[in-house]
Amino acid sequence: MVSDLDLPRDLSEEVLSRIPLTCMRKVGSTCKKWNTLSKNRFFANKHLRQESEKAKGFMVVVMMDYSVYLMEVNLSDKDVESSSIKRHGKLISDQVDVCKVFHCDGLLVCVSRDQTRLVVWNPYCGKPLWIKAPHRRKIVKRYLYAIGHDKSSNSHKVLRFRAYYRRPTDFRIYDLSSGSMNSWRVLDITPPDWRVQDIHSGVSVNGNAYWLASEYEKSDLEYERTFLVCFDFTRETFGPRLPLPFEHFAHDTVSLSPVTGGKLAVLFQPWDSLRVKIWVTNKIEPDAVSWESKVFLSVSLKKSIHHMFQFMYTGGSFFIDEEMKVAVVFDEEFNHREPMCNLAYIIGVDGSLKKVNLGESSHPQFPPHACSYLPSLFQPN
Numbered sequence: 001m002v003s004d005l006d007l008p009r010d011l012s013e014e015v016l017s018r019i020p021l022t023c024m025r026k027v028g029s030t031c032k033k034w035n036t037l038s039k040n041r042f043f044a045n046k047h048l049r050q051e052s053e054k055a056k057g058f059m060v061v062v063m064m065d066y067s068v069y070l071m072e073v074n075l076s077d078k079d080v081e082s083s084s085i086k087r088h089g090k091l092i093s094d095q096v097d098v099c100k101v102f103h104c105d106g107l108l109v110c111v112s113r114d115q116t117r118l119v120v121w122n123p124y125c126g127k128p129l130w131i132k133a134p135h136r137r138k139i140v141k142r143y144l145y146a147i148g149h150d151k152s153s154n155s156h157k158v159l160r161f162r163a164y165y166r167r168p169t170d171f172r173i174y175d176l177s178s179g180s181m182n183s184w185r186v187l188d189i190t191p192p193d194w195r196v197q198d199i200h201s202g203v204s205v206n207g208n209a210y211w212l213a214s215e216y217e218k219s220d221l222e223y224e225r226t227f228l229v230c231f232d233f234t235r236e237t238f239g240p241r242l243p244l245p246f247e248h249f250a251h252d253t254v255s256l257s258p259v260t261g262g263k264l265a266v267l268f269q270p271w272d273s274l275r276v277k278i279w280v281t282n283k284i285e286p287d288a289v290s291w292e293s294k295v296f297l298s299v300s301l302k303k304s305i306h307h308m309f310q311f312m313y314t315g316g317s318f319f320i321d322e323e324m325k326v327a328v329v330f331d332e333e334f335n336h337r338e339p340m341c342n343l344a345y346i347i348g349v350d351g352s353l354k355k356v357n358l359g360e361s362s363h364p365q366f367p368p369h370a371c372s373y374l375p376s377l378f379q380p381n
Contacts, residue, residue: 066097104204106376148233149207232286239286304353
């Protein structure tokens, strides 16, 4: 690292303020003065504001083909066709394949493909924290993960539990403030009477994690009673079942997404229909939820897609912009004549649709997964 650069502070700030988020850590490693300045709270907040103002839409983290990328979604106030998605760069090095990614308060949790390691970090200013995932056998079981915020201790925690077509078990939690790689703590939680499939990723809203769950006793795959469940990171326990604004069959597409302002959105597409609906909450807490009386989006894709089409029920991660009245859904597209590719579907509330090609998929049946990203100064350790 260079000891110093002979530049005035105001000029150094101006130079650093023009550096993209994905390059800040590399720049900080070249010069001690710049490294110190980049971690200054006043400058960092100024830089984050400038990055936010430059973005016409919002930043998202997208996992594709076991890699993680930062992308900018630019939405147009004219029409969907004028909107675009720009890839800024890879957020994590090639030293690990990532199979799951989660976000909370600017912190990302990336789970390795073999599920033996996790990396928690702040892409803006943090040093990656590598965590060993505990397992007793050589064959690693399927686990669900989530990251949240303990409001009583003002610390972030990572939850892990086993859940694969069965009642959740083996609940463990990792406190990021502990500073140790192996300080997983076992939680004394009675296995609940519901199940969560590992195809459904948890999302963080107001520091708590939410999943789509169904009744454990139901063995009929044609119909299951489905609902939301929440893990409260402050109380370190699950809340009661929370109702969804619809009922659905097992192979319908259902996906959850956090919304600006501490709200939750849910996307629903029946397996035999081109109609897509999205609801948004007006209240969301660990033990209570209520939904806006008016559906945010209810459109038929017949005008744009002239064949039977369904967002993958193993994928379909999405975001909405309430002001622009647009939804963006990430998925795969299969064409018998061409290689499978990763796509983003930009959908207007009027039913207009634009497909954005994100590149050829080298791992079919492993659709891209997107989660919101808001840069922050939180440190993982």
